[in-house]
Amino acid sequence: MLWLDLGNTRLKYWLTDDIGQIVAHDAKQHLQAPAELLMGLTDRFERYAPDFIGISSVLGDNLNAKVSETLSRLNIPFEFVHVDAAHTLMKSAYNDQQLGCDRWLQMLGAVDKKKRQCVIGCGTAVTIDLIDHAEHLGGYIFPSIYLQRESLFSGTKQITISNGTFDSVSQGLTTQDAVHRGILLSIVGAINEISHRHPNFELIMTGGDAAIISQHVNRPVRLRDDLLLNGLARYFDYRNKS
Numbered sequence: 248m249l250w251l252d253l254g255n256t257r258l259k260y261w262l263t264d265d266i267g268q269i270v271a272h273d274a275k276q277h278l279q280a281p282a283e284l285l286m287g288l289t290d291r292f293e294r295y296a297p298d299f300i301g302i303s304s305v306l307g308d309n310l311n312a313k314v315s316e317t318l319s320r321l322n323i324p325f326e327f328v329h330v331d332a333a334h335t336l337m338k339s340a341y342n343d344q345q346l347g348c349d350r351w352l353q354m355l356g357a358v359d360k361k362k363r364q365c366v367i368g369c370g371t372a373v374t375i376d377l378i379d380h381a382e383h384l385g386g387y388i389f390p391s392i393y394l395q396r397e398s399l400f401s402g403t404k405q406i407t408i409s410n411g412t413f414d415s416v417s418q419g420l421t422t423q424d425a426v427h428r429g430i431l432l433s434i435v436g437a438i439n440e441i442s443h444r445h446p447n448f449e450l451i452m453t454g455g456d457a458a459i460i461s462q463h464v465n466r467p468v469r470l471r472d473d474l475l476l477n478g479l480a481r482y483f484d485y486r487n488k489s
C-alpha cells in the first residue's frame with residue numbers, strides 16, 4: 248500500500264508491505280505544488296508497485312484535483328479519505344463538513360474506547376482535540392509557532408525577527424527572546440491549561456513540531472509519529488469490511 252498525507256507544509260508518504268510494515272517513508276516540503284512533487288516521486292512509487300493508494304489531504308479541491316490527475320497516470324486505484332463523524336471507532340460532535348481530515352485521522356489512529364485522550368497535532372497549525380472514551384468532544388486550533396512569528400513580523404514595524412530557536416518559556420530580555428518565548432508559551436500554556444481542566448486525559452502529540460513543544464509541557468506526553476498512518480490504515484480497513 249501507499250499512504251499519502253498532504254499537510255499544509257509537507258507531503259508525507261509511507262509504503263507498507265502485506266503485513267503493514269513500513270518499507271519506505273519520507274516527508275518533503277511541497278511549497279503548494281504537491282502534484283509536481285508527486286510527479287518526481289512516481290518512479291519510486293512504480294518500483295514498489297503498491298496495489299492501493301490511500302490519501303489524507305487538507306489542501307482543498309483545486310490542489311486535490313491536480314494530485315488526482317498525477318496519480319491517475321500510475322494506474323493504481325486511489326482514494327481520498329472523507330471525515331465520518333459517525334464512524335464505528337469514534338463518534339464526533341464536531342461539524343464533520345469542516346473537521347480537517349488529518350485531525351480526524353490522527354484521532355482515529357489514537358482512539359481507545361477505554362481511555363480519555365487529548366490528541367495534539369503540531370503541524371502548520373497546532374490542533375488540540377479531546378476524546379472521551381471514543382467520543383470526540385471538540386477542540387482548538389492555533390497558528391503554529393512559525394506562523395505566529397510570521398504574523399508578528401508582517402504586522403509590526405519593529406519586530407524584524409524571522410529566525411531563531413524556540414527553546415524556552417521564561418521571560419525574555421531582548422526582542423528576539425521575547426518573541427520566541429512568548430510564542431512558545433502561548434502554545435505550551437494552552438496545553439497546560441487544557442490538561443489542567445481535563446486531568447484524566449492522556450496527552451498524545453504528533454507532527455513536525457511535537458518534539459519542540461512537548462519538552463515544556465508539565466505533564467507526561469506520549470510522542471507518536473505513527474498516528475496519521477495508523478488512522479489511514481484503520482479507516483481503509485474498516486471501509487473494506489463494511
Ligand SMILES: Nc1ncnc2c1ncn2[C@@H]1O[C@H](COP(=O)(O)OP(=O)(O)O)[C@@H](O)[C@H]1O
Nearest residue numbers: 254255256257276369370371372393454455456
Ligand atoms: N525537514 C523539515 N522541513 C520542513 N519542516 C520541518 C522539517 N522537519 C520538521 N519540520 C517542522 O514541521 C512543521 C510542519 O509539520 P507537519 O506535521 O509536516 O505539518 P503539516 O502536516 O501541516 O504539513 C514545520 O513547522 C517545521 O517546523
Ligand SMILES: CC(C)(COP(=O)(O)O)[C@@H](O)C(=O)NCCC(=O)O
Nearest residue numbers: 254255305345346347350370371372
Ligand atoms: C487545522 C488544519 C489547518 C491543520 O492542518 P495541518 O497543520 O496538519 O496542515 C487542518 O486540519 C484543516 O484545514 N482543518 C479544517 C478546519 C477544522 O478542522 O475545523
Ligand SMILES: [K+]
Nearest residue numbers: 254349370454
Ligand atoms: K499535520
